Amino acid sequence: DIQMTQSPSSLSASVGDRVTITCRASQSISNYLNWYQQKPGKAPKLLIYAASSLQSGVPSRFSGSGSGTDFTLTISSLQPEDSATYYCQQSYTTPWTFGQGTKVEIK
Amino acid sequence: EVQLVESGGGLVQPGGSLRLSCAASGFTFSNYAMSWVRQAPGKGLEWVSIISGSGGNTYYADSVKGRFTISRDNSKNTLYLQMKSLRAEDTAVYYCAKSTGSISCCNWFDPWGQGSLVTVSS
Numbered sequence: 001d002i003q004m005t006q007s008p009s010s011l012s013a014s015v016g017d018r019v020t021i022t023c024r025a026s027q028s029i030s031n032y033l034n035w036y037q038q039k040p041g042k043a044p045k046l047l048i049y050a051a052s053s054l055q056s057g058v059p060s061r062f063s064g065s066g067s068g069t070d071f072t073l074t075i076s077s078l079q080p081e082d083s084a085t086y087y088c089q090q091s092y093t094t095p096w097t098f099g100q101g102t103k104v105e106i107k
Numbered sequence: 108e109v110q111l112v113e114s115g116g117g118l119v120q121p122g123g124s125l126r127l128s129c130a131a132s133g134f135t136f137s138n139y140a141m142s143w144v145r146q147a148p149g150k151g152l153e154w155v156s157i158i159s160g161s162g163g164n165t166y167y168a169d170s171v172k173g174r175f176t177i178s179r180d181n182s183k184n185t186l187y188l189q190m191k192s193l194r195a196e197d198t199a200v201y202y203c204a205k206s207t208g209s210i211s212c213c214n215w216f217d218p219w220g221q222g223s224l225v226t227v228s229s
Binding site: 032034036038043044045046049050055087089091092093094095096097098099100101 | 142144151152153154157166168169202207208211212213214215216217218219220221222
């Protein structure tokens with residue numbers, strides 16, 4: 001199975017800060033990497049698919065980059081409503097696997 | 108608007124069975140693969156199973172293979188997950204999700220249902 005490792009596991013940042021979350025795959029997955037946001041008690045929501053494509057309706061402050069084994073999710077200007085846990089997921093091959101999550105808190 | 112509504116969760120004893128349903132609306136159900144993803148309390152996300160639009164192809168996580176069966180009824184726009192020989196470690200919120208892309212590669216989950224809690228305990 002492909003292992004997905006996110007860092008950091010958690011972070012605390014101020015409103016307006018630029019925030020970067022990284023995701024590393026245990027083998028090359030081309031650009032088959034998706035990002036999800038999950039708020040407490042809610043279902044995950046797709047933010048980014050195919051490494052860098054912004055899902056419709058998602059604010060443009062969210063962006064994704066990377067290919068191969070190393071990927072990043074960037075929030076260009078953190079907003080209060082961005083407090084959530086973020087997960088990466090590889091869709092290169094089954095079993096689809098997720099990173100362990102990164103919890104983003106607002107200072 | 109695309110909507111997915113799960114039902115069928117509840118408390119079940121170890122070794123028992125349960126069937127989850129996911130009613131879909133707002134899109135041509137038979138055109139899309141569908142998945143189940145679960146989340147144990149306080150833990151991360153774990154993909155469980157996927158089924159093609161026609162229902163002819165399925166994949167499972169090793170942790171549920173041989174115990175869970177995914178199926179769909181395209182005439183009723185409904186996805187199912189039959190769970191047997193349940194274990195305590197199967198306790199989780201189970202989400203259904205529409206999968207865009209191929210069943211075997213290159214897809215993503217969007218949207219997700221609200222989730223259905225399955226608790227396996229005596």
